[in-house]
Amino acid sequence: MRCPFCGNEDTQVKDSRSSEDGTAIRRRRVCSACTQRFTTIERIQLRELTVIKADGRRLPFDRDKLARSIRVALRKRPVEEIRQERLVNGLVRQLEASGEQEIASHHIGELAMDALREVDGVAYVRFASVYRDFREVEAFSKILDDMKPITALESSTTARETGPQETS
Numbered sequence: 001m002r003c004p005f006c007g008n009e010d011t012q013v014k015d016s017r018s019s020e021d022g023t024a025i026r027r028r029r030v031c032s033a034c035t036q037r038f039t040t041i042e043r044i045q046l047r048e049l050t051v052i053k054a055d056g057r058r059l060p061f062d063r064d065k066l067a068r069s070i071r072v073a074l075r076k077r078p079v080e081e082i083r084q085e086r087l088v089n090g091l092v093r094q095l096e097a098s099g100e101q102e103i104a105s106h107h108i109g110e111l112a113m114d115a116l117r118e119v120d121g122v123a124y125v126r127f128a129s130v131y132r133d134f135r136e137v138e139a140f141s142k143i144l145d146d147m148k149p150i151t152a153l154e155s156s157t158t159a160r161e162t163g164p165q166e167t168s
Contacts, residue, residue, distance in 0.1 A: 003034060008034065027042065048101065052103065052105065070087060083119070
């Protein structure tokens, strides 16, 4: 591994630890030339994925870009960092398990929206507003109206689980 500080090729691993969810290995390294320490993270990659953009360009899939988008949508929301990481890992696993090497960017966006919808409604609307390029208030109204059946369904499920509520 090349040192990011001096470019020396000779670095040593001082400590290795598995991530909490077991999907990555975190390694602390030290450079033998400049003695600077740095961390690397290794992840399992089942296959090389290519993203087909709307304009037809093909780009390598960038897990970090997906993670940034999810984190931006969930910023200042009550969703723990570990849950955000699991959400991203789950999305990447879905993409890799699809068997497709080339995946349309709109498919990735839809998967991310579906996952965010289950985690946090506000994050879902934030992501959708950027992903679908909302320019008018009506677009927000439509997506909020689309969410109402889920909210009503959740309320009725909760009412059934807790039983009838007593009134005074």
